[in-house]
Amino acid sequence: MLSVKDVEVELGAFCLSGVDFTVKAGNYFVLLGESGAGKTVLLELIAGLLTPARGSIMLDGRDLAGIPIQKRHLGLVYQDQALFPHLTVRSNIGYAFSGEARDRVQEIAARVGATDLLDRKPTTLSLGEAQRVALARALIRHPRLLLLDEPLSSLDVPSRIFIRSLLRRLNAEGLTIVHVTHDYEEALALASHVAVLENGRIVQAGTPEEVFHKPRSRFVAGFTGIRNFFRGQVVADGDTRWFTLSGVRVALPPDHAPGHGCVVFESDSVTVSPEQPHGSARNVFYGNIIDIETVPRGIALTVNVGLPIHALVTAASFRELGLTLEKKVWISFKSTAVRFIPDEEKP
């Protein structure tokens, strides 16, 4: 589908170099990077708004170099929506078409929940409404690829839930999406594939499991932030919510609605002890240490309890407890330390 090979561009002091990645048809590709990492520049390169100094960008086997922007059939949604302020929402959505597009505008507006907004001017819209309109405008031409620049940041919670769900549905219907963000939760909630961009370079790419569970560099580990994340289903049992995977049951706070999604908890909220703990933690497991890694904040352990759980201990604790590879230990964490990112959220 989309293949970016060894792309290089220089914009003043900023340089994007040796950027390589492939997005297969139907993928939801999330490009993670901090502000200033070059995410928007990369989207503009794909869209044709910037020209690479070196390298190639191929779409469906065709080199995009020399193909004018307007003939690339790509949808681009900027973080600030870039709605045309002098046109109504209807004219914004139907911008690409002449008069006969009325039905099409209605249809796409209904799809994104913007039917009531059609006669309004963009300056009167909330951020969430503006984002829906921007999406509708990009989708009306049935783009081959949808490029999204931080589409969920700065949105309120109900809008974020709505747009996330819409994006997931569009992807499920076959639309290939490239989404750039600085928020790893967005990647967990949406991505089929993730790439991490640092200082103008892709430092790691793969499935979310590969990137988050096996960060290849300190930057990726720090940036992706969290290694304990598992995809599965949460079920209700009285006051408790349970997430079950590979025979391991993790208790969650009761305020989560049951459903499919990701559970996430920080490795420093996991306590390691040689004896069975008797504290208030509801999640207590027994397993053997399968990996030990020195990290800037201490020692990162991976304990196999049926699932690989990552725990962070200080070097002093590590020595005192006499932790070694294959040693059996107890791990525990509170249910309140566990967050759930549902696949289908309801506002």
Add this chain to the structure above:
Amino acid sequence: MAPLKLPDFFTLCLWACGGVVLLFILAPLLHMSLNVSPGMLTQTATDAEVLRSIRITLLTALAAALLFSLAAVPFAWFLARRKFPGKGVLLGIIDLPVIIPHSTAGIALLSVLNRESALGRLAETFGFSFIGNPAGIALAMAFVSLPFLINASREGFASVPQRLEKTGLTLGASPWTVFFTISLPLARRSILTGFVMMIARGLSEFGAVIIVAYHPMVMPVLIYERFTSFGLSYARGAAVVFLGVCLVFFIILRLLSGRQYHAQR
């Protein structure tokens, strides 16, 4: 009732500065206007030569602005959006007509428009001459007033977020469509302001016009001619009538550009 608060010393000084400047602008105009008798005003306002001159002045200034805006406005977009070597020099050249003496501008124009020049000879083959012709007057007006339109339009285009134009292109619109449907409407207020300024500068041009075309007489030339031939009081009538026409014309144009701006918001 709250006690009346007197403005502080600084504010009073600012008001005083404003008063001096406004007095400097308004006093001569008011003095001139109040020293024309109603009889003289009526006589001048119905004088066929004056009316003809007003018509030529307005039409040539308007024609110059309209004609040159076709090239100047897209060029202003180009200047606002593109970076290229020598751009600073180019911007300096555009401002040149503002700083050179207008009689110099007139002489320069005459050198390229006279009957012996290549352009003059080309015009002759079509049976007309720039010299002593409204076309020559319009060119002289445009020469001195174009920087106002280009600079105002350039600033207007520069204030349009580039992302809007980029988005238009990704939606399948051609660069021309984006220019006409996004850039131009959003920069409209600045362009109209520049357009009004260009007309204003054209209407009042004397130095360049008198060298290229003494006849047909535009109002600044007619006022000068009446002053040198008949004296101050006779010229004053024509000056006041032209001042009135200019004021009415600008109020209408300003209102139109203001209304269009509000309509687009």
